[in-house]
Amino acid sequence: MSWLDQLPENVVELKRAGHLQQNGRSAEALPILDEVLAVATDPTTRAYALVQRFGALINLGRIAELSTSMTAAANAVREIPDPYLRGQMHAFAALGAHLQSNLDRGVTHLVQASRALAAVQDNDRETAWGWHDLAMAYSYLGFHGHALTAIEQARQVGAAVGLAPEIFAAPGIRLRNAVSLDHQGDTDGCLRVLRDIDAELSRYIAIGADQMRPGSRAAYGYALARRAALGEETEANAAQWLTASGDSIRSRDLSHLGHVCLSIAAGRPQQALAMLDAVPVAPEILGAAEPARLRSICHAAAGDHAAAHAADRYAFRLAAQRIDRLRDGYLDGVAARLDAQETGRDADRYGDETLNDPLTGLPNRRQLERYVGAMLERGERAAIGVCDLIGFTAVNVRHGRHCGDLVLQRIAGVLNRVMRRGDFVARFAGDEFVVLLPGAGPAQAAEVSRRIAAATSAENWQILVPGTPIGLAAGWSEVGANGRSLSAALAAAAANRAPTR
Numbered sequence: 001m002s003w004l005d006q007l008p009e010n011v012v013e014l015k016r017a018g019h020l021q022q023n024g025r026s027a028e029a030l031p032i033l034d035e036v037l038a039v040a041t042d043p044t045t046r047a048y049a050l051v052q053r054f055g056a057l058i059n060l061g062r063i064a065e066l067s068t069s070m071t072a073a074a075n076a077v078r079e080i081p082d083p084y085l086r087g088q089m090h091a092f093a094a095l096g097a098h099l100q101s102n103l104d105r106g107v108t109h110l111v112q113a114s115r116a117l118a119a120v121q122d123n124d125r126e127t128a129w130g131w132h133d134l135a136m137a138y139s140y141l142g143f144h145g146h147a148l149t150a151i152e153q154a155r156q157v158g159a160a161v162g163l164a165p166e167i168f169a170a171p172g173i174r175l176r177n178a179v180s181l182d183h184q185g186d187t188d189g190c191l192r193v194l195r196d197i198d199a200e201l202s203r204y205i206a207i208g209a210d211q212m213r214p215g216s217r218a219a220y221g222y223a224l225a226r227r228a229a230l231g232e233e234t235e236a237n238a239a240q241w242l243t244a245s246g247d248s249i250r251s252r253d254l255s256h257l258g259h260v261c262l263s264i265a266a267g268r269p270q271q272a273l274a275m276l277d278a279v280p281v282a283p284e285i286l287g288a289a290e291p292a293r294l295r296s297i298c299h300a301a302a303g304d305h306a307a308a309h310a311a312d313r314y315a316f317r318l319a320a321q322r323i324d325r326l327r328d329g330y331l332d333g334v335a336a337r338l339d340a341q342e343t344g345r346d347a348d349r350y351g352d353e354t355l356n357d358p359l360t361g362l363p364n365r366r367q368l369e370r371y372v373g374a375m376l377e378r379g380e381r382a383a384i385g386v387c388d389l390i391g392f393t394a395v396n397v398r399h400g401r402h403c404g405d406l407v408l409q410r411i412a413g414v415l416n417r418v419m420r421r422g423d424f425v426a427r428f429a430g431d432e433f434v435v436l437l438p439g440a441g442p443a444q445a446a447e448v449s450r451r452i453a454a455a456t457s458a459e460n461w462q463i464l465v466p467g468t469p470i471g472l473a474a475g476w477s478e479v480g481a482n483g484r485s486l487s488a489a490l491a492a493a494a495a496n497r498a499p500t501r
Contacts, residue, residue: 008042009036009039010039010040013035014033014036021056024213026060034053037053047077047079048085051085051089054093054096058095058096058099061099063100070092070096074093083120084116084120084127087117087134089113090116091113092133093106093400094106094110095137099284104403105399110134110137110146113134123157124161125158125161128154128161128163131154135151136172136173139173140284142180144176147173154170167213170219171200171220174223175193175194175222175286176287177193178190178226179287180287183316184316185316187230191232194226195232198224198234201224201236201241202236214248218250218254218255221240221242222254229262229264239259243255250285253285257290257291261294269299269301270298273299276298288321289315292312292318296309296311296315355370359405360412360427362416364427365427367426368434368436368486369486371426371436372436375438375479376480376485379480380438381481382440382478383437383441383445383477383478384437385434385436386490386493386497387415387434387474388433388472389431390471391470392404395468395470398468407470408431414455415452417455420437422438423435423436449476450501452474456470456471456500471500473499475498
């Protein structure tokens with residue numbers, strides 16, 4: 001019995017939708033999934049349908065709908081303690097993040113997907129497809145070694161339940177590795193990988209393998225055409241493999257670029273250049289550098305070596321930018337973890353874990369109330385500030401909850417760094433933080449507010465949440481002055497909130 005067979009509702013419809021998606025017909029699968037969601041009441045059935053709907057939108061390249069669809073799928077899966085479902089959702093979420101050019105979020109989903117799928121106890125065909133989709137996500141985000149490991153896992157799980165090996169051939173993984181080598185100047189390495197892909201296709205043809213997926217056909221076709229564009233003949237007919245490749249954006253773009261390569265190989269570089277100009281392709285399919293590299297090959301074939309050199313330099317620069325983004329994302333992740341550790345360094349001073357916010361490591365509302373209560377009992381007073389994030393709602397809508405959590409961790413680190421010794425910072429609720437400056441008056445509060453504004457502005461939010469500006473609004477009051485209670489001081493501070501400058 002497969003994972004789907006255990007669902008109480010709409011199993012036949014969900015299997016049909018899955019079969020259509022696996023065969024490159026996501027546009028036909030989408031209305032079936034919508035019909036299931038209109039009638040299904042079982043939470044697991046609905047969660048699975050929402051995850052598969054999210055995957056169909058990714059295949060069709062409907063980027064504007066991804067954030068809403070991912071949020072719906074993630075919320076549904078969160079209520080279901082099932083590792084396969086969680087792993088499948090995170091694999092799709094990584095692909096979605098790639099299409100939205102959000103590398104940091106994509107990498108996080110990759111790690112979560114791998115851990116979830118590894119926790120599945122009873123492997124079946126759905127789990128095999130989960131590993132396949134994770135392999136695709138690894139590959140598109142540029143982690144080719146991890147992609148090969150994941151696709152081998154998909155083959156092993158699939159073989160155990162009787163799935164043919166060619167179903168999980170996944171030549172696109174090695175194809176993306178090949179062109180990335182070429183973009184970095186290693187054309188010999190690229191050709192070696194393309195020859196291996198050609199040899200694998202020949203083996204499948206020789207044994208009469210007949211379960212090749214449309215996406216695999218497009219990748220095999222492009223590998224053949226790309227090799228021909230680089231001047232090596234192939235026995236297989238590339239044009240044949242570039243046809244009937246399904247309705248996904250990946251297959252469509254591979255087919256178009258493949259025919260560009262075939263025009264180059266046929267000695268028609270000007271026609272190939274015209275084709276590149278006529279139809280733009282998504283930079284996520286083979287990397288932003290691929291069209292530029294094909295232009296270089298066209299110019300070289302036409303004898304315009306100056307233009308070829310310029311196009312090659314541009315392709316190399318685009319490839320280098322991707323590597324830089326990977327490095328920046330790594331540094332950004334380390335910085336966020338260090339900020340979280342920094343905010344939690346005084347946990348012993350403030351109390352046990354029930355008094356600390358688990359996301360940021362800061363004291364929580366309960367601990368703030370205890371701290372202020374003890375201060376008031378001693379007859380002390382303090383300046384108190386209420387800080388809200390500007391742009392936080394947009395972060396959650398555009399980039400998802402995970403990025404929202406990273407922003408909260410980062411702002412917690414910012415607040416903690418700029419405070420004076422002895423000051424108190426707490427996460428009060430949601431995106432609201434409270435800072436307490438014992439013994440301080442308006443002048444000290446204004447200085448701290450300026451430091452908060454400067455530190456917030458200095459952060460590189462575009463790496464973390466591209467296209468979404470982040471700022472802080474702060475308001476100040478006094479607690480303990482004239483017998484003012486914490487609740488009254490917080491209300492007064494909140495009423496005075498304004499963007500920090």
